[in-house]
Amino acid sequence: xxxxxxxxxxxxxxxxxxxxxxxxxxxxxxxxxxxxxxxxxxxxxxxxxxxxxxxxxxxxxxxxxxxxxxxxxxxxxxxxxxxxxxxxxxxxxxxxxxxxxxxxxxxxxxxxxxxxxxxxxxxxxxxxxxxxxxxxxxxxxxxxxxxxxxxxxxxxxxxxxxxxxxxxxxxxxxxxxxxxxxxxxxxxxxxxxxxxxxxxxxxxxxxxxxxxxxxxxxxxxxxxxxxxxxxxxxxxxxxxxxxxxxxxxxxxxxxxxxxxxxxxxxxxxxxxxxxxxxxxxxxxxxxxxxxxxxxxxxxxxxxxxxxxxxxxxxxxx
Amino acid sequence: xxxxxxxxxxxxxxxxxxxxxxxxxxxxxxxxxxxxxxxxxxxxxxxxxxxxxxxxxxxxxxxxxxxxxxxxxxxxxxxxxxxxxxxxxxxxxxxxxxxxxxxxxxxxx
Numbered sequence: 095x096x097x098x099x100x101x102x103x104x105x106x107x108x109x110x111x112x113x114x115x116x117x118x119x120x121x122x123x124x125x126x127x128x129x130x131x132x133x134x135x136x137x138x139x140x141x142x143x144x145x146x147x148x149x150x151x152x153x154x155x156x157x158x159x160x161x162x163x164x165x166x167x168x169x170x171x172x173x174x175x176x177x178x179x180x181x182x183x184x185x186x187x188x189x190x191x192x193x194x195x196x197x198x199x200x201x202x203x204x205x206x207x208x209x210x211x212x213x214x215x216x217x218x219x220x221x222x223x224x225x226x227x228x229x230x231x232x233x234x235x236x237x238x239x240x241x242x243x244x245x246x247x248x249x250x251x252x253x254x255x256x257x258x259x260x261x262x263x264x265x266x267x268x269x270x271x272x273x274x275x276x277x278x279x280x281x282x283x284x285x286x287x288x289x290x291x292x293x294x295x296x297x298x299x300x301x302x303x304x305x306x307x308x309x310x311x312x313x314x315x316x317x318x319x320x321x322x323x324x325x326x327x328x329x330x331x332x333x334x335x336x337x338x339x340x341x342x343x344x345x346x347x348x349x350x351x352x353x354x355x356x357x358x359x360x361x362x363x364x365x366x367x368x369x370x371x372x373x374x375x376x377x378x379x380x381x382x383x384x385x386x387x388x389x390x391x392x393x394x395x396x397x398x399x400x401x402x403x404x405x406x407x408x409x410x411x
Numbered sequence: 412x413x414x415x416x417x418x419x420x421x422x423x424x425x426x427x428x429x430x431x432x433x434x435x436x437x438x439x440x441x442x443x444x445x446x447x448x449x450x451x452x453x454x455x456x457x458x459x460x461x462x463x464x465x466x467x468x469x470x471x472x473x474x475x476x477x478x479x480x481x482x483x484x485x486x487x488x489x490x491x492x493x494x495x496x497x498x499x500x501x502x503x504x505x506x507x508x509x510x511x512x513x514x515x516x517x518x519x520x
Contacts, residue, residue, distance in 0.1 A: 245463040
């Protein structure tokens with residue numbers, strides 16, 4: 095049965111990847127069909143934390159397009175420079191030059207050029223890679239060519255690849271920070287959102303934002319509060335919010351100074367420190383997730399999210 | 412009335428509706444008359460499939476060009492939804508079934 099849990103937080107640095115990697119290791123022992131997706135392609139680190147032994151496949155994504163000026167045909171009229179909303183075009187020594195890092199491929203310059211001197215050509219957006227981790231399960235990640243950013247497109251390709259190549263597998267997806275395009279692409283169609291927060295006002299604020307997003311998609315959310323003992327007041331505020339919103343709190347993980355230490359080595363925290371302060375909380379979190387997975391149909395029915403109703407407002411011209 | 416279905420395949424009425432709107436591969440546009448009979452079926456590429464960012468918005472733009480009245484997909488991202496609201500195209504959530512079966516549900520909406 096395909097089941098996807100997406101680890102998201104809104105705020106960065108709260109412990110998504112630490113939790114996702116430890117979650118993956120524990121789930122990998124219980125399930126024979128696990129695949130992990132690193133959807134934080136701007137700064138991927140799961141391939142390090144999960145110690146990828148070998149890369150078994152790659153998929154080149156060539157969907158982005160960038161404009162280029164044919165200098166022979168260019169007469170330096172500068173109409174393209176005016177048309178460009180990204181300020182990617184400049185007149186240099188009588189010819190128009192396009193900065194390929196700023197160009198978004200909208201094609202406005204192609205349309206306005208009187209000499210038809212500009213063409214769009216495909217560039218590599220990124221390369222989605224499949225690797226085998228030392229724990230026996232595969233990891234899907236991506237690498238970007240310099241200058242290109244992680245995009246919803248790349249995350250979508252990663253998730254599609256997981257479903258096509260690993261049919262029926264359980265998926266753990268580590269989303270990027272924030273609530274932008276790539277996080278939206280990580281959440282669409284996911285079954286469960288594991289939200290991670292830390293007891294700070296910024297994390298609480300971002301938690302509310304990411305929860306609004308999961309509500310939008312009708313995805314049930316559960317919560318883990320990391321480093322909870324750093325500020326009991328904030329933790330209580332977050333717990334109250336979770337109760338009001340019907341978000342199940344799966345674990346409260348205490349601050350553990352061994353976690354930053356563990357990052358020095360490419361091994362998940364619970365492997366390096368099987369008996370540290372935070373270990374118990376992490377194991378509890380994983381146990382709860384596995385419980386939900388094993389009772390998915392009934393759990394899902396009990397925790398149905400009423401998506402925000404679509405009420406179209408029609409503006410007649 | 413024109414109803415657009417977000418689909419991953421181009422088989423027309425037999426294509427399965429996509430879970431995603433903005434990054435679906437194709438839009439299968441079905442034109443029906445007042446009685447609900449199918450007059451025309453057209454499959455177009457979704458520009459959002461190729462977009463790095465702003466896929467949903469580009470998809471809606473294309474549908475506006477086609478004069479679509481209703482769009483059907485599994486899920487709509489928040490940005491796409493906002494544009495759909497101002498454009499007057501009615502979003503309907505259905506997924507996992509073929510266009511043929513969803514047509515009835517879309518007509519009721």
